[in-house]
Amino acid sequence: MNLRDLVYGLYARRVEGRLDHSAVPKHIGVIMDGNRRWAKAAGSTAVRGHQAGAEKISEFLGWCSETDVEVVTLWLLSTDNFDRPADELGPLLGIIEDVVRTLASDGRWRVHHVGTPDILPPAMRNTLKEAEDTTAHVDGIVVNVAVGYGGRQEIADAVRSMLLDHAEKGTSMEGLAEVVDTDLIGRHLYTSDQPDPDLVIRTSGEQRLSGFMLWQTAHSEYYFCEVFWPAFRKVDFLRALRDYAARHRRYGS
Secondary structure: OOHHHHHHHHHHHHHHHOOOHHHOOOEEEEEOOOHHHHHHHOOOOHHHHHHHHHHHHHHHHHHHHOOOOOEEEEEEEEHHHHHOOHHHHHHHHHHHHHHHHHHHHHOOEEEEEEOOHHHOOHHHHHHHHHHHHHHOOOOOEEEEEEEEEOHHHHHHHHHHHHHHHHHHOOOOHHHHHHHOOHHHHHOOOOOOOOOOOOEEEEOOOOOOOOOOOOOOOOOOEEEEOOOOHHHOOHHHHHHHHHHHHHOOOOOOO
16 A cells, blocks of 8 residues: 555544534435546546446446445436447447446345336346346345436436326326326336435536436536546545535525
8 A cells, every 4th residue: 555545544434423414415416427537547548437436336336236236227328328339339328238237236236227217228138127136135225227318308208207107097188187196207207216416416516417316416416526436435425425414404494
């Protein structure tokens, strides 16, 4: 261990020692940004950046397991990502499949897919379904893997699901208009049985949501970190928790 690592380790323990564990968020959303810029800075390829970002996930979930976090949502692939060049998208899809298999085989996480399965390749859909099925019994952190995910698309899918559900019940449009409210739409979201995110972390210095969980994050707290995702450290995670604990949540008021 070099001197820099030693200093960071000591600082991380100091931050952790002062952390208010009674104020830890129950649901953390993570926009894992900066893989390609990290790779470029290291003189490597975008694919290597995505691989390094994937390798960070298990470490991050391990930090979460040391707290009272109950749900983690990882944005792995947006609907917009399908516009990337084929020589990057193909390997990226393979990396994500490997991530999902690793999470499922770990034994500590209950994997849940959030996203539109129709736009995903059949192999990816099968991997996600198998991961959900094999971890359904796990009594651990729920790990939402957002693959083929877009916030606007989720809301559109929720409204479509609500309309189809009530059409099957024979509800008239007038009848539906009388009962539709935010709770009804919320029950048709990808995360319908889960608490909304308390904290959203975005790495790489970008300060925007880019469509991440638009409905669920109405009252979330945000933490923007300058570090690229592959270089995200435990001390960065602890700083995010410390910052969250120091805030007075107003829930829109």
